[in-house]
Amino acid sequence: MSSSLKRPEPTPPHALPDGAAAPAGAPLAIICGGGAFPLAVAEAARRAGREVVLFPVRGFADASVEAWPHVWIHIGRFGRLKSEMRRLGCRDVVFIGNVLRPRIRDIRFDWTTLTLLPQVFRMLRGGDDHLLTSLGRLFEESGFRLVGAHEIAPEILIPAGQLGSLAPAAEQMEDIALGRQALAVTGPLDIGQGLVVMNRHVVAVEAAEGTDLMLARVAELRANGRIKAPPRCGVLVKRPKAGQDRRLDLPSLGVRTVDGAARAGLAGIAVEAGGVIVADVDALVRAADRAGIFIYAFERDGAGEA
């Protein structure tokens, strides 16, 4: 549970006094939640010749981060994180990976965070988008520069077009169009980033439960006859929320999503090209082909119609 820097120890050549700007070339701070993305981003940054320090969030990040220069952090200890980031000379900061919304009484606050408590309370009242935007602003107000994971590692962004060996049929393109339209109106309300459309009918909308549980619900509704549709029918549609700060919380797609979509009897998955991140595209495509479902990335609205 220690939050001091662990093996391998990077020299902190750019250690900053409180409030000072870091020189270019300062190490990149990667605040790591759960899942495979943090290391994918760290590897991409290193490939690009950038020094990194990982700040894994205790309770969410995987232990595999410990192979990298890292400092474990705790939600609610913003003061500690800030001083560690400055000590190590970090200026740019990336948020990547899953962190569930904490219950305020479960957070142990440090002094800096306590002084920000009114702000923290306002942050926790509202949708995820609101929470993340406020969090991002907090870092920027402290002199850090918020950078999108996809700016550091553009290779995690899903490319446009058909990804595996299957393509959506005409009727699935209709479902995709309806799904895009629906997400365009729910996005500004910070409701979610995904839904399932079957036969021109939105049968499930993702909110706090997340994509995996929404797909499990569709599987269950099919099994108990509540949703009646032939096998391989329907599409999971995901895209970032309209107006969302893409430096924070881009929707992601992984093998687990593919398996969930297959269990829900869907024909495929459609996502916004460049708007959804994938830690390992090859593994994703193999899983989709194995499951017999398509993955299709449509162009972002206004960037040419799919």
Next chain:
Amino acid sequence: MSSSLKRPEPTPPHALPDGAAAPAGAPLAIICGGGAFPLAVAEAARRAGREVVLFPVRGFADASVEAWPHVWIHIGRFGRLKSEMRRLGCRDVVFIGNVLRPRIRDIRFDWTTLTLLPQVFRMLRGGDDHLLTSLGRLFEESGFRLVGAHEIAPEILIPAGQLGSLAPAAEQMEDIALGRQALAVTGPLDIGQGLVVMNRHVVAVEAAEGTDLMLARVAELRANGRIKAPPRCGVLVKRPKAGQDRRLDLPSLGVRTVDGAARAGLAGIAVEAGGVIVADVDALVRAADRAGIFIYAFERDGAGEA
């Protein structure tokens, strides 16, 4: 499984030749799905001095309809229903109660329905609203007049204001406002009529699963820590879809909804006054008071702000 008229046999004084208009005073045809509403509407019509014939849908309607003049009907046998309605002199027809969307291969079609099959296929592709509107049009094209259950039985419409002994607090009014706004944009996409808002955050959106399963999901997400909120937090908000034909499928509220909201740890339920139907308001209010949750009916948009 017989669909001939059962005890008590009404004399059919207004039996109509195919296509003719019925005289005023003709018996009201009530097409009955499941639940308590069909009999509530039948009783209200009878209290108003109107003769009724119930057409319970086999597989959905409760056997208690047999105490009334009735003819059991089957989904997919529109020709038979039409000729029975005409034989009995019905002109006005009400749809009321739950009927789940059938799987087309489970339907046994009669000849009339088969001739309408292209229309039926188009009806089944799309949302519930689309399905019901098409169904309503089919009846009107056959010379019947579609009447809303609430026009026959206005007493089933929920009145404006606070219903039980509890009222929403200021923060719950904020959640209600967000829920109304969200339903205003999802309604035209025929997505659903309900959602749950907690702390200015839409945590669940109802689609094919229905209100009861959505509430069960919220209960589960709270139990497993995915939604973190204190007890008695959040509001179930329900209203008809914007642009929806209110003669068909108004959302309903019952004791089961109250119990589900209580299990989900919500503070209350907010619905659109005059836009949601209740079979037994007294039972509903008793259940809400017992569960310690509020029921509040806001004014319809444009009809004065709540």
